[in-house]
Amino acid sequence: MADRSRTMKVVTLLLFASVSCAPAVALAGENRLAPPVADVEAASGGAPAVAPAPADRKGSLIPFEEPPSSMKLTGEDDSTLLTFSLPERLRLAGGVLELSYTNAVSVLPDTARVDVALNGQSVGQFPVRSPNGFTTIRIPLKGDQVKAGRNQVRLRVVQHHRVDCSLPATYELWTRLSAGESGFRTALPVRFAGAADLLAVGRNGKEQTEIRLVADPAGGVALVNQAMPVIQSLALAMNRRDVVVSVAGQPGTGPGIDLYVGEAGQQGQPEAARRVLSGAAPGLTVADAEGSGRAAVVLRGASPRELQAGLLAALRGPLNEALQTGILAPRPGGIKGGPGSRHTLADAGYEAQPFAGRLSRARFTIDMPADFYPAEYDTMKFFLSGATAPGLLPNAQFLVRVNDRIVTSLPFRNTDGEVFRHKPIEMPLRAFRPGTNRVELLAEVPAPSDEACRPGEREDDKPRFMMLKESALEVPSLARIGRLPDLGAFAGTGYPYGRGKPFSVMIDRPGEETLSVAATTVTRLALAAGKPVEAILAFGGVDAAAKGDVLAISTDAASKVHAAAVEPGEAAGVPEAATAPAIDGVTTSATGHGDAIVSAGSEALLDAFRQSTSTGGERSMNARLQEWLGQLSNRFNSWLRYQDAPEGPMPEEKDTLVSISQTPLAGGEGVLTAIRAKSPDDLARGFDALSDPQAWERLEGARAILRAGDLALVTHQADQRFIREITDESFGNFRRLAASWFSDNFQIYIGLVIALFVGFGLWLGHVIPRKGVRSE
């Protein structure tokens, strides 16, 4: 059975490749340019104002495909691109764009508004005034305003603070959509009749897109293995980063997809599946499931060949356009950071608008290659095209934030206004990481009138800054080497599992929770890699002599999972093992829910003791000097270790809900990525939080832990890394690699330089007196 599953997966991979390649290139070109920039006055002036309207629940709500994190608009002027997919047969009837939103209390209702554009055309605007809960705005759309397939909705919010015109106050401003309650409500109910209709499936109560494989969790992994290509294909077609996969004996309830695979009589099929499969036609069929907005997907086939044929037909047919316009197309708000490439902001979906506030923010993501080695051998360059208005305060500046850290700034010194034409701004490569990186371009443009902030004198409408969409990001030639552990590359690109080679997924015990986590993780890897991955699920521990890469799901602290892994420093042939520890990381921080890490360990205890015993009186000059020197020393040491701040301690075992870590396998050829929890319940609860796209894309380093108390994510950099592969064997790459490695291990570099030149100098000391006119 395993062989059958494997055969099917291989075919699926090939099939996916054949579907994706050629058209993707053409479409990438088509979709690169964003719709024409709408003039802001015309858009706002010509757009009809819309107001909250009573609900019309006749149709179905097709949610936006983007995760909830994309639906929060912050600052004074922010925009986001959202997409929804509309089946052809529902297009003509039109529908209503429903935007359920709430906003920060501090938003001034008089001037705050949201402009809504659909497929590049303004369709309305509404005031922002719902601080006490969600209000739903409904914008009726006619059939000729929407299109079959993916529609793009651009929301731009302009909002100001009620009482505070300072720069810091702009960070308090936000307006957020409800991912579950926003989307396009069709005039007629959605009926799931074909594979393309699956893109209209709604989100569940946790604001997740659920694919449930109806299979007996205790019935072995064969059926799950058989289903994984289908699950991955569906996830790729839907292109939703919040997809979760569950494996259960019963179909689910609420919006989602129930998946049935195989034959009714097949081992591991629960009763519900037998019933559906026995009445289904061969191949892939889609139908309404029981419950509101739920689809049933059946892939019936007696043999792997039949299953492949059914999936193939769907991928070539109804799902093809979904793939081309979704996972294979440039991601809205994102760019692929290929070495030596250049991308304009227009490529990232940015549209230029004059900015009239104090803090302009433009965001996009950049996907860096999985084997990218971040170091100082070059810089990422941003070429700013734009202008500032006269009359700004001298502290106006342009900032670039990468992965939540300010990495560079450009002061706007000329208070008489300045025009920038491809002004280069360099960003350190070390601020980036393999996989997805978040880049935020901030323009702080305060004006003298902000200080008074009087209602009648506020200049909330006078433009202060504009960044053109011709502004560009240039990626230099990169050092390319596969280095592990790296959870950032794992979550962002599926590395090393997404390289087209089969790998094992070892699950230490059968169960709904473990299988669901395994299937979700594999699906996420496929989404990250942009193609199906070849995972082979199995129950049991990890074989110490396993070849290739392994993904392990464990719910037992004493699991054998770690027995197969090599402790850091034991890995044979790992160059980093010879170097000083912990010099290879970017800052680790608590992310996810934004709470600070609670200090632990001896240092924290000492700090707490010192604080509790502080007399509170005036301290001596000597004590203050010592403290200042201590702080200076700590900062310098952190800087030497490439850390913005010292790493916090990892939570203790008892505080850990779920952890994910990477270690080399004892065999030395593969990597083990282990997801661990103390119990299946912890695994389910923890992984639910971990799989939130916002947390998932923040995975990095060698180990990440979700704390039990507050579900905060704590990551820890690798003390040592091992080389997995070198794909680029050019001289330039080796030079960049050498520079990177020596930067990370500069003690060796310095020793080498000194040894080489002292040797050379000694020889010169012998030779020179004997050259020319001899002096000896």
Added chain:
Amino acid sequence: MTCFKWPAIIAGALGLFVLWLPISLQAQLVLSFAVLGLLFIAMSRPDNKTFRLMTFVLSGVLALRYGYWRTTETLPDISEPWNFVPGLLLYLAEMYCLVMLGVSYFMLADPLSRKAPAIRDAAELPTVDVFIPTYNEDPELLAGTLAAAKSMLYPRDKLTIYLLDDGGTEAKRSHKDPRVALAAMRRHELLKSLCEAMGVVYHARQKNDHAKAGNLNDGLRISRGELVVVFDADHAPVREFLRETVPFFREDEKLFLVQTPHYFLNPDPLEKNLDTFARMPSENEMFYSVIQRGLDKWNASFFCGSAAVLRRKALETTKGFAGQSITEDCETALALHTKGWHSYYVDKPLIAGLQPETFVSFIGQRARWCQGMLQILILNRPFLARGLSVAQRICYAGINLFWLFPLSRLAFMFSPLLYIFFSLEIYQANIMEFGSYALTYLVSSFAMQSYLYGRVRWPWVSELYEYVQSVMLFGSIVSVVRNPRKPTFNVTAKGQTLEKSMLSPLARPYFAIFFVLLAAAFYSAWRFFTEPLATDLLMIVAGWNLLNLGLAGAALGVVSERRELRRNQRLPVKRHALMRIGETLHSVVVNDASSGGLTVEFLDHDPEIPADGPFTATLELRRNGHVIAVEVERRNMRQGSQAPVYGFAYRERTPETFMAIAELMYSDQAVLQERLTRRQTSIGFFAGTAQFALWTVRETVRSLVYAAGQVREGAVESLEDAPMTIKPKPKYRPEEVEDFTENARGGQVYG
């Protein structure tokens, strides 16, 4: 050690590759500190050649890292031409400095110290012709030089001295301007009489073609000596000159030149106006005490126009002295080096000369050197010249390229202004990068400067000399680059006096630059305290501008000329003599002497000298039992540290008097050596910087006082020297022929 050759070369190549890697700032910072630490350790043993070369290598590591970083990370983007163009110019200026640093390390790899071989037999000595070319120098000055040349220890029959007078040529004497013609005729007659009286050959050619080179070549035409010695008109040799130089020619058949240093009795304008002459090493000592010795290692020490011995046979191969450029000396050496001839350098002061006293003449001299060297660079292309070894190519290219320093110095002076006034970011770095790369490189450079030149050059003095010349030489460079054949030879005026302290006629641009830099300093401070986003770059640039302002302030002192009433430069000789007063002989010590007079202290008891009124005495010097007497008259008296010091002037100045003066001043090389050595001490970076800071403040104030016309100086009585009187009565001391071999063996006898 041969077995280490390839591993060492590979290590060097690998080291260069490793330095070429774009490593992190953290790695660079630690590397810089580690290398600096090793550099200071290596500097702890300056006499060890291996350690010396190690310092070069380690300093080179920092320089290469800086150059790499400067090239790859600090240049403005080409899409911003207003930043890029000045940024590129500054970058080129810095790269020029880096190249010059490399060249100087090569030149100074292993400086030589030569010692003259012993003379076994005077009969084997070659014949020597001494050429003293002159154009417009005073006859008194020439008389002193001729007397010193006549006093050189050498067999009389093998030594001929020629005064080659270009001021009395036939062309001059028949000049269409009768005043010029009359002056030339008088000069001609006077010098002819002087030469006749002193037993020197006077020669004035027909026309003044090819300036000094042409004059020397005409001297070659009329003479036959195997060796040719050239002394400038103000360069008086010590007695040992030929003993210290001629023997080398017997050792090396291919030797065409033995060059010796130029030692000066008077301060140049910087030394005079900053009042440093007594304490600080002179500017040329860096060249003569360090660089020429380094060039000598690579057979590239070159002819400096005077105080040198040349082989006639070699000069014949190049048809005499080269005259294409206005620095015929270096060009001649280059021509002879390309033909395979050798040069030696003897680091011993063997002549005493004069420097230009005023800033105008100083700049005129430097403009000639600068243009001449660039003429050679452009017209002779020494780096590509056939016949030179690689080492010689590097050395010649280095000494010629050096004269482009005005371009780099001005770039360094004005670059900060572009950021301070216009916010042009022509040097893109933050303060950490600057600290890790530039600052550590600068520290190593200053340390190396102190290590290599500390004995002969105080901190910041090179920069000051460069700056004061750069302002004026910029035009000279532009002119010679536009038309390399245009520059003409100008004789440097020497022996000038200044009646009162005043600003130099050339002072105006220095004041303008100073005030611009001062404004920039204030404006940068204002920006720093008012701009909320004052950048690292502003801090760096403001600091840099402050340094420039310090240089510009000190330079104001250089162009604020202190008065100079002294016509004759004194040399402290500390020599025993007898003074006959009436019938009584008194033992005296001659403290110092000049061509106008001397001061003495009486050793035994105070003589009976009336308090005022005319008073004459006879000073008697002894040499090898012979008495050299000279009549003197009292001028003044002052209380010395132990006894009264009496100042005397020569009653008359005949050729015999000048011979006595030569005996008094130039009979002992040790006098020059001691004076030179006494000043050659390193004061260290911090003391030097403090001294420089003091100059900056003091000289700025002084120059502003001068500019405001507030100079207050009392009248000083200046008595004329005795006029030169020529009594044609050649006097030889034939015994010197016998003396020579004895003295050559070290048997010097003092009077």
